[in-house]
Amino acid sequence: MALPNHTPLNYRIWHYVYLTFCGFVFFFLIAPLFVILPLSFNAEQYIHFSAKMLALDPEGFSLRWYEDMIYGTKNPWGLATKNSLFIAFFATIGSTILGTVAALGLSSRHMPYKAAFMALLISPMIVPLIISGTAIFFFMAKVGLAATHTGIILSHIILGTPFVVITVTATLSGFDHSVTRAAASLGSNPVNTFMKITLPLIMPGVISGALFAFVTSFDEVVVVLFLAGLENTTIPIQMWVGLREQLSPTIMAVATCLIVMSTLILVTAELLRRRSERLRGINR
Amino acid sequence: MSKEQILSSDGIPLEQSLKKAERKNKLKAVLLVAPLFLFILIIYVFPIGDMLFRSVDDRMITKMLPKTYTAIEKWDGKDLPDEQVYEALYQDLAYLKETKTYGKIIARLNYEKGGFSSLIKKTVRKLGKFEEGDYKTQFIKVHKRWGQNDYLVALKNTAPNWTYAKYLKGVDLKKDKDGNIVQQPEDRRIHKILWMRTLNVAFWVTIFCFILAYPISHLLATLPMKYSNLLMICVLLPFWTSLLVRTSSWMVLLQQQGPINDLIVWIGLAADDNRPELMYNVIGTFVAMTQILLPFMVLPLYSVMKTISPSLMRAGKSLGGTPLVSFVKIYFPLTIPGIGAGCLLVFILAIGYYITPALVGGASGSLISNTIAYHMKSSLDWAFASALGTMLLVGVLAIYWIYNKLVGIDNIKLG
Numbered sequence: 001m002a003l004p005n006h007t008p009l010n011y012r013i014w015h016y017v018y019l020t021f022c023g024f025v026f027f028f029l030i031a032p033l034f035v036i037l038p039l040s041f042n043a044e045q046y047i048h049f050s051a052k053m054l055a056l057d058p059e060g061f062s063l064r065w066y067e068d069m070i071y072g073t074k075n076p077w078g079l080a081t082k083n084s085l086f087i088a089f090f091a092t093i094g095s096t097i098l099g100t101v102a103a104l105g106l107s108s109r110h111m112p113y114k115a116a117f118m119a120l121l122i123s124p125m126i127v128p129l130i131i132s133g134t135a136i137f138f139f140m141a142k143v144g145l146a147a148t149h150t151g152i153i154l155s156h157i158i159l160g161t162p163f164v165v166i167t168v169t170a171t172l173s174g175f176d177h178s179v180t181r182a183a184a185s186l187g188s189n190p191v192n193t194f195m196k197i198t199l200p201l202i203m204p205g206v207i208s209g210a211l212f213a214f215v216t217s218f219d220e221v222v223v224v225l226f227l228a229g230l231e232n233t234t235i236p237i238q239m240w241v242g243l244r245e246q247l248s249p250t251i252m253a254v255a256t257c258l259i260v261m262s263t264l265i266l267v268t269a270e271l272l273r274r275r276s277e278r279l280r281g282i283n284r
Numbered sequence: 285m286s287k288e289q290i291l292s293s294d295g296i297p298l299e300q301s302l303k304k305a306e307r308k309n310k311l312k313a314v315l316l317v318a319p320l321f322l323f324i325l326i327i328y329v330f331p332i333g334d335m336l337f338r339s340v341d342d343r344m345i346t347k348m349l350p351k352t353y354t355a356i357e358k359w360d361g362k363d364l365p366d367e368q369v370y371e372a373l374y375q376d377l378a379y380l381k382e383t384k385t386y387g388k389i390i391a392r393l394n395y396e397k398g399g400f401s402s403l404i405k406k407t408v409r410k411l412g413k414f415e416e417g418d419y420k421t422q423f424i425k426v427h428k429r430w431g432q433n434d435y436l437v438a439l440k441n442t443a444p445n446w447t448y449a450k451y452l453k454g455v456d457l458k459k460d461k462d463g464n465i466v467q468q469p470e471d472r473r474i475h476k477i478l479w480m481r482t483l484n485v486a487f488w489v490t491i492f493c494f495i496l497a498y499p500i501s502h503l504l505a506t507l508p509m510k511y512s513n514l515l516m517i518c519v520l521l522p523f524w525t526s527l528l529v530r531t532s533s534w535m536v537l538l539q540q541q542g543p544i545n546d547l548i549v550w551i552g553l554a555a556d557d558n559r560p561e562l563m564y565n566v567i568g569t570f571v572a573m574t575q576i577l578l579p580f581m582v583l584p585l586y587s588v589m590k591t592i593s594p595s596l597m598r599a600g601k602s603l604g605g606t607p608l609v610s611f612v613k614i615y616f617p618l619t620i621p622g623i624g625a626g627c628l629l630v631f632i633l634a635i636g637y638y639i640t641p642a643l644v645g646g647a648s649g650s651l652i653s654n655t656i657a658y659h660m661k662s663s664l665d666w667a668f669a670s671a672l673g674t675m676l677l678v679g680v681l682a683i684y685w686i687y688n689k690l691v692g693i694d695n696i697k698l699g
Contacts (some may be wrong), residue, residue, distance in 0.1 A: 011607060022503045025496045029578060030518040033531040034524060035543065048541050049452070063310055071534065105316025110309040117317055118686055124328060126684050128636020130653040131332070131673045134660055138338065139331035149563040161320060169408055191506050220527045226660065239528040243643055255529040262525040266517070 033259055040065055040252035047247045061181065065249040069257075070090040076238050077254060084234040087149060088217040091156035095213035098157065099164025100206050104198075106165065118165075125162035127220040132159065137226040147229030160213030171205025171276055204276030208269050215265060235281050305328055332677070339670035342447040345392045349376040350384065353443045361437050370419035374411075381408050397438035402428050450671035455479070459469065475655070475672075482651040485641075486634035490581075492574045493630050494623065495582035501622075504582070504591035523579035531640050534572040538563040538644065564646025568672075572640050577633055579628040584691075588622030628687040632680055652676055 003015060043062040050062030054263060069077050105111055106118060108213050124132060136155045137146065145151030179201070183193040199206070221236040235254065242251045290298040346353055351372035359365040378643060380386040386408055393400035410426045423430040430436075439465075452458055460466050461531040467473065470685050503518075504512045522530060545559045554560055562568060592615065600610030638653035645651070652672060659669035 002577050014666075017522055018499060019503075022500045025500045025578075026515060026518045028575060030535060032530065032575060032643060033522060036533050036543075037530065046541075047536055047539070049543070059668050094427060097322060097334065102317045102320035105313040105318075107317070108309065110306065110315035112310060112315040115688070116322065119684075121317075121320060121324060123684070124324070126632055126680065127332075128638070128653060128680060130638045130656050131335075131677050131680075132328070134656065135331035135335045136327070137328060137660070138334055139667075142315050158324060161324070163672070166319075215524060219528070221528065222657075224345070225657075229567045231416075234626060236526065239526075239532065240639070240643075243528065243535065246609055247532065247539070252536075255526075255532055257585060258529050262529075263521065264575055265519055266524045 018231060023207060024261050031217050034256045036252050036259065040249065040256040042249050042252070045249065047249065047252065052145055059101075065253040068250050070252065077235070079112030080235045080238045082233060083149070084218055084236075087156060087234065091160055091217040092152045092208075092210050092214040094153065094157035095164050096206060096210040098211070099161040100168050100208060102161070103165050103168035103172060104194075107169050107175070118169075121165050122162045124158050129159075129220075133223040133226045136223055141201060146227055147232060149221045150225050151230060152224055152232060155222060155227065156213075156217040156264050159223065160216045161274060164206070164209035167209035168205045171202045175201065204272040207283030208272045208276075211265055211269050211272075215262070296347075299416045305539050305566055324524050335670045336674050338667055339450055339674050340448060341634060341667065342442070342449075343445045345389050346445055347443050348380060348389050349373070352376050352382055352439070356436070356440050359436075359440065361433070361440060361682060364420075364431065364433065365436060367418070367420050369436075373423070374414060377408060378411055391576065392442065393439065396442050399429065400435065400438070403427050403435065410501035450668045451675065453668060454671050454675055465526065474655050478650075478655055479653050481566070482653075485566070485573070485651060486631050489570065489573045489577060489633045490627050492570070493578050494575070494580040494627060497585055497626065498623075499620075500684070501585035501589055503583050504586050505592070506594065518584050523583075526628075527576065527639055530576050531572060531643050534640075534644055535563065535576070537672070538568050538571070540595045563644050564649070566649040568646070569641045569649035569651075572644050573634060573637060576640060577630045580629050580633060584625040584629065585622040588619055588625075592618050625687070625691040628683055628691070632683050632687070635652070635683075636680060637674060 003012060008013075012208060034063055038049070038053065039047055041061045042050065042053065043064070043065065052059055059075055069075075086242050090140075097114040102121060105113060105237070106121075111117070132155075136158070139150075140146045142153070145154070175198075179194050179197055184190075188196070219236060220234075221240050224232070224237055225240065228234065239254060242248060292301050294301075321431055333641050335641055339451045348402055349675070354364060355369040355372035359369060377386065380389070386404060390404050393404065407423070407430075414422055441459075449459065453468075454475055456468045456476045457465050458468055500515075500519075507515070519598050539545070540559050540561070540563075541563075544562060545554075548554050549556050549559065562571075568581065596614050596618075597610050600614045601607065604614065614690050637651060638657060641649055641651045642654050642657070645654070653676070656669050656676070659665045
């Protein structure tokens, strides 16, 4: 931001102080993530920047921790990845369907007690995970679903739906209902109208809700920590266990993979958001 | 003069068929919400109710010593109870010994009064040698504590089916033997410190987040789109990244041989052999939680600031206000809804934080959630974990309610 020529000096100083402060905050936000990347390529066993790494000597870098992550003898990451993907996949499908259908109802102007229902359906996002975890654990133990994939998937559906409800209702708030009425007047039945007209239009909201639900499940530790047995271990659980013991370069390698994944998800979510804004702009 | 009724094409009064259509639409909306509502009710709301129930439930021991409690009910607690009580106790204990289930009552009774553990164990061991008749003398012969009023009063005190003792324990209080509520002994007062620390950390993390987030949200909202979109990535990438990844990056940074300590030594603030502890204490918790929760402050602030027209500030200046005056009188008041939303959100999230304090907080930086987890996973005092959870839940729901009143829950913005 260039300042006009006539800006007085004291304001000029303030402006640069402000920009420097902002720069510092952005650095504070993003820099910690980038510490992980080089360390995952460390040739040594220790989690700090070796002299060779700082000198950019190729010998200071290696892929051995990625190798260890994939082929390591006591390798928990294969099972953990399989479980994480399996659980997140079904939890995402469940949350997306339940959340989208509920959002359709909540967005209807005929819905009674809208605010109260909304508050209840969003609450799993607000209530601390430790409480949700405790309560869900008691329930799952009672019905015999503790230490099963089903139990974990069901609880992740609960934790994921608020995000779907929020993103889909936000998309529906700019939705032009005359298009569905037009479809109905042309003889389409409600299901057909939904599949052919409403769903394609709210798709960006649904997908970004699904992404949130996926990340929530994929990243969730606390509930799984209570529910999981050895068979149900997930990536976050393995990271949690590893971090409690000691920082290892293999964990840095896993973390790097997760950062790459979240970057991809972020890009997808951003593209969807822009598309959704464009679509809603046309509707207005 | 009666008004002529308007009829729809099928001869039904229009008003009536409109009402019918309205009812149908209402039913349709409710049916759409119903599946998720029922799902959450069964797998989420009821279990939380069950948790509340567990925190006050004290029926286990009453069920295990049924005869004793029936007999001891009539006892006034002054002189030693009569033979009847001892006989009932003998029968109950004999049954428990037979089914090998007396372990549970030992834990419960010992919690009520220390010393019950050895008392019950010894009694159960000697139970085989008991002869019929005059159980009172035989009990006292096995252990003299059976002849002390204190222990029998403690036994009687465990009779009610419901107890709020766990809640008292949660705030470092307890009932003494006369039923008065008193403070725990000095060395056992740990929970009040934890509650205060949790509130303290949540409060200061909220303040730090606000101080850091306000300027950058302003910058993001006022910069041209192509620059702000780029900078927004700095906010959104951490937001989308796994919590454990972010926590582990702080563990790397804050460790004793880590980059931040290297920097401190290099500047000369500390000697190389005397590096400060930045992790496993409350400093680690503060720093890591502030960075992790910062996006939750930026996003609501940004979405509010985005709606403030820059012409308002220009108008303020053209009317003779200095930049500072225009900011204080015009801009800041307009951002208050965003500040409220961001602060409440960060505070709610911070107060129940578990993973980060557990990993970087150490003993002096652990919060109430860590204690709940400890009682769930290690000490297995689930009733106490439930009581602490309930207390935390009540606090969070109170803030949630305020949030809902102030901001409206449907105004939460995500990304």
